[in-house]
Amino acid sequence: MKKLLACFLLLGCLPVFAQTDGLAVTYERTFYWSRLYDKLTFLSEEERSRMKTSWGANDDGDKSKGQLFITNSQSKYVDLEPEVDGGYRWRQSEYMIFRDFDKGTKMELEEFSGKNYIIEDSLPAPKWKVMNKIKEISGYMCMMAVSEDTIKGQKITAWFANDLAYNGGPERYYGLPGLILEVDVNDGELILAAVKVEKKPVAENLVLSKKMKGKKLTNAEYEKLITTHIRDSIKSRRNPYWSFRY
């Protein structure tokens, strides 16, 4: 895997206009929670459609923001604090995604069911299919690529900008020949869309906090944790999707 990534990098370094500075990209995350009820197989069709008719029209999507800092060799994605709106403010769960493209490693901090986990392992190569569709996002021409997350049951559609020669994207998404500016999970259950792209030095933002605490997991252990949780929750007639980052 590392060899492959090294190969990416090697090729990536060839151009003269190599971008050394980096980018800070703000993404807006819109989560349509009412659509998840369709995935709860323990509900009858009647219960599911009841949820849809009662809540569907009232679900304008839960909105939050996150920020990606990226250079050619590293990227870091963090949640942004919600803006002051005069209301109650709930605790934000821990979430940080760090990728080192040079070394082919990752470091992810995620809160799952109230506990912090640090997933530290090599970067698994995602399997993208590049499609023929194109559209413009924030002034950049983007191509469409699709992928699938069999663990979380997600059909992922990503739009990447070839003009922005970075291999990263919002949250866990990466591995396309350009920066991922938009991600759509399961036709609109979750949308991550870039709202601001700033070219600036980001070296400082990429530094990892030394205070990070949590149980260490490998990729395989993390996958097992999520798989077991979804399986057990569905069997116990509980919605599994609230307790981790969908």
Added chain:
Amino acid sequence: MISVAHAQTSGRFTLKGVTVDTSGVPLPESTVMLLAPKDSTLVNFARTAKDGTFEFKNVKRMPYLIKITYVGYLPYQQEIKPKDDDVTDLGKIKMTFMDQVLYDVVIKAFRAPLSIRGDTIEYDPKAFKVQPGASVEDLIRRLPGLQVDQDGTIKAQGETVKRVTVDGKRFFGDDTKAATKNLPAEAISKVQVFNEKTEQSRITGVDDGKHEKTLNLQLKDSHKKGGFGKATLAAGTDKRLEGKVNYNRFNEKNQFSIIGLGNNTNQGGMSWDDYQDFKGSQSFNWGDDGDFGFGGGVRYISFGGDDEESLTIQAGRGAQNRGFNKNWAGGANYNFDTKKTKFNTSYYYNQTTQDLDATSRQTNFLTNSAFTKLDTNNRLNFNENHRGSLRYEKTIDSLNTLIVLSNMRIGSGTADYLSHQEFYRGVQDTTQLSNTSDQRNYSDFNSFALGNTAIFRHKFKKKGRNFAVSLAYNVNNSNGTINQRSTNRFVRTSQAEPDSILNINQENFTKSLRNQFKGSLLFIEPISKKFVLESFYNYSLKSDDVDRDVYDVREGGRTMNNNLSRYYNNRSTFNRVGTSLRYSHNGLNISAGAGAQQIHLDGKFAVDQNDPTRTRIDRKFFNFVPSVSLNFDLKRNRYLYGGYSVGVSEPNIRDLQPIVDNSNPLYIRVGNPNLVPTVNHSVNLGYNYFNPGSFVQMFFGAYYNYYDNQVIYSQFVDENLVTTTMATNISGGNNLSAYANYGFPIVKTKSNFNINASYNLGRNLTNINGELNETKSNGYNWGARLDYTPGDNFTIYTNANWNITDTKYSISSGQNQKIINSNYGAEMNFKMPKDIYFNSRFSYSSYVNDRFGFNQKMPILNVSVYKTMLKSKKGEIRLSAFDLFNKNRGISQSAYQNFVSQEQVRTLARYFMLSFTYNMRGVGHTVKRKGYGY
């Protein structure tokens, strides 16, 4: 997984090339992707160097799809096959410049206008602008490669389209124009053109090589129309009948539903599920309460209110286990929802006829004595209500929202009450008869109520600064007639012959009209990132106009009873202003605030309207109301919350009037003009824990209430056991409650165990014959639940609960009461072959009070067998047996103030029922499972 680049000469090769524009100038920094031709999987990618060159070294020897992009140029795509050599050079790859027009069409569109997959050409309608309201035909005219003839015939690449399908299904047979002329263009998400086998080859299964052009219209999810409904009919022994039907039709913006139900099986009105199906998107309305106060930043849903009094439809009341009830209900609801506008209107009618037989026994403790009352009564009640509602919510823009709602209820009813009461001296109900009373009351009432509220919310440009204003106007008008007749015999010297007889025959006409005007203001100002200041003002003007005319009916006619007749007008003005400071950061929300409020009661009363002498009550009450609240996310699924608040309730105007109400000759009320408001201090603290990973849950908490100037009813009981009560203020009453719950899976997903316990301590004060009685009650409650759910075909749920209440009366220390109620339950479900299911539910309840030899046991067993049937399991036939042991009745017992009581009510007992359900959404259940959180 992507193939890993190992250096194997034979199986590997190097691919290179140069990207240039049409005039041969190299294009540096263009993206070159290698895809697998089969499914476009990305295998490798690179960027071209300054001279436009690129090179993939040591890639697996296989055909590739090469895809190249460069800003401002059309994406280039080509399938390549490696040559036998180690290096395959693609040479110069010419990219075509994309002109502005094309760029706009291809790029600016939300999606690319068309894509080709195999022989299917897919168009995205979003890229082709049509007028709002245009038909699919208008859309098709604009799609490149498609044309529509004068007569509506569609041609694709010159060939006539033979078939039009919608979501892959035939639309109105073979008439291709039916769909394209009738469907709105905005409902379509995709237009696909492909070659489909002919009908003949599809039937025979032999591909004759002939194909027909087919046009498929993919509907947007949001434009999918739907309808669902459910109907149940049931008939049983003892003429038990049940019927329910509902139907719901919806599309993206509109929801329409109807419901109708009727039964004589004590089933009440709508269940929560029925209610949600009926009200659809308007089932739960947020922030419709315009009475801003402490904690105005939080929006909540409020339900409740008495079933009959409420303006809105009450659902989820469950089965009625008192008497024999006949219920009818029906209604219609319409919702219109868009992002900016939400509109709802509904009408709902319900009626209940209740036939109730009850016997009760109550012992009242006095200073050094007691008396016991036996009551056998029959009630026949009829109630009906028409409810209408309107709600309009408009998001004017991102900063302004308006909500207008109006709810109305028209109700009427009758109540026929027949009672025989016996009063005994002492705690026994066999000796020392003191008096008897035979009462017959008949009442007839009708009422009209209307509530209108408008709420306007404004967000300022400054983040977090919010303003809201609400106005409300409510009317409540009621009209009632009561005929009260009673014969009261007082026995003193002899147990056989009464010493005196009191006959009462009265007619009571009451008209009352309440008008209320309310307004509230709320202003939220963020002081810093973590501190917010919330301020509110409430105003209310309530006017009550009540005219009660009471007549004594005698043989010679009726005469007005000036002691009981009353006319009064009361205006109650309420003003409250308050502010609180809240700290909100990272899951910790603390707020502290204070308010000041004034209630002004201005009442005038007289015997009737024509009486010029009016007595006036003019009272002003002023109170400070502090408030503290805490909400803390302690991390690791732990939450802590608590608060302190003060509630002020004004005295009831009836209690303030210095008159004697002897309409019940054995229970006389006297008013007290010196009453002040009750101030209730309440404190609560709670802790919650739920681990969504391990399913362990735990919560505990406590709350405490203390009353200042509580309005209680002081009792004076004379030698004839006639009770006279007078409302009095008293301080010191309080109660404390603590509860705890712990649940965990014994075997994850298969078995759960849960235990709970609670403790209540109550201190109630009453004056009995001039002496202060303090009733102390200690309540202990604990229970356990064990679920066993090994799989989808078998489930068992068991539970046990015990409740012990110890009550002590200070004026009668020998009369301590111990009430023990317990319940054991078990439910079993399993699936048999051929879609047959079995459900049985057993419950054993016991009610004990040894002091009175009260010991009632009630075993109830319900069993049902059902089978799903018809296509997609849309039908269900069910045979049920209710209360197989024929033991069901309503039992309750309580000890409070200075009394202890037991009541038994006749209700629906054993019957058998056969029912059939047709559900358009499918009965689709497996073995019954109790749901958890969604």
